[in-house]
Amino acid sequence: MREFIFTIDYDPGVDPLMDVFMDHPETHSRTIACNVAEDGMWRLERIAGSETALQELDEVFDDPVQCTECIGFHDCDTEWYYEVIAEAEGQRTVYSYRSEAGDCHSVPRLAIEHVGHGVLCETERRGSRCEWRLLLCNDRGVDDLFSELEDELRPGLTIEFRQLGDPSYWTDEAVTLAELPPEQQAAVEAAVDHGYYRTPRAVSLSDLADRLDVSRSTLQYRLQRAEAWIVRSFVTRSMGPVEAEESVAEGSRLRVADD
Template identity: 40%
Template sequence: MREFVFALEYDPGTNPVADVLEAHPDTTVRSLSCHVTPESLWRVDHATGSRAALEALEEAYRDATYCADCLVRDDCGADCEAQVLDRSGEELVVYTYWARTDVCTSVPHLALEHLGEGLLFETYREGRRYRWRIVLADDAPVHAFFDALGEEVGECAGMEILRLTDLDPDREATAADDPLPGEQRAALRAAVERGYYETPRRIHLSELAEELEVPRSTLSYRLRRAEAELARAFVRGDDPLDRVAPGG
């Protein structure tokens, strides 16, 4: 088995959930489950954030023009359903379902068509960035799938391959126990290497964001999340610096 990890970066106005996450940088959405058949898709997401952010996120999920993960920019005509399963002060659990129409497509549907059955999906969203992790067979045609995804995404989102690796239960660390997601790790490493943390700073945040080709707000959020995790790890007595060292 292998894992394929990639990310989509939605442009403003192309995805209501991404718009809410961009407006509320401290809010994240992680999938609890995601299932697909040729005719439908259903999933459960867990969101964390402020009360105001979660209210806006719930409204985005219930938007009549929004079907979870549908890549069609115009109204696809699908029968969509969104149901809140749990709501607390800073947490929201949402179930979404949609029945596919002739024009509908999505990441899971394209994966099913090109990579076959038996896939496992895991997603994580922050800002406009939507990270996918798919566990698939060793011989699955990953590049054909990614090419097809690029054709469907078109100009509404950027795409980036993060890794394609074999699943190895004997390796010392996995993505699940790594305290820093890949994009936070990359942002922190770039900030250190370019002198953002030096006094005086050798580079400003906006300049670093431009070099990394990400929005300034996205870079600021990733650095703050990485800094917070490193601080928590320090208090716990971990040695998080080993995990973000160059080449680590």
């Protein structure tokens, strides 16, 4: 397997979708799941931002003026379906389907044409940049794919090659609480179950320690270690490993409140 990562930067006014992310820099989206075939693409995406930004994104998705995965000049008259399947304050999970019809040259379709089937895609949008991550069976055809992506670019878009190599993002980022040591996993799960992370807290650290039959200092240590791992894993997805390590190192001076 091979991993191919590249970014596309957008000037203001050239893409209605990316304009929303530029107008609201705090807004961020990430693909949760994506299925790509020659005749269409199905995607599950999580978007976070202000309610104003989310409403503006709804307007773009409800009546798209262009394919959100296309970067060129080709006409793209496709079937499009979009639905919010879960939402909370400041975030939502959306399902979308877009058919590949006519002369629609989306990034996923070009990937299939040049490297074959079995492509997994993930995107992350923030500000003026959309980062594409492709997991491929091999790297045959990648040079041709990148060349065509460069040729497809309409004015106002800039593409940058980031990485081609053995999979790292897809393995390093596929983390779950199950990877924590059992005692840390149990501490986090109990803290969530009993409302320790609610505002205001439903249980104090001392009471939670009594429920788990451990000392208060032991529970505090386990939660601190687990929280550091969770934050590092989360930040690495958004910032990359170097910046993430620096952020966690700086944040390591923080301590859990007494109660």
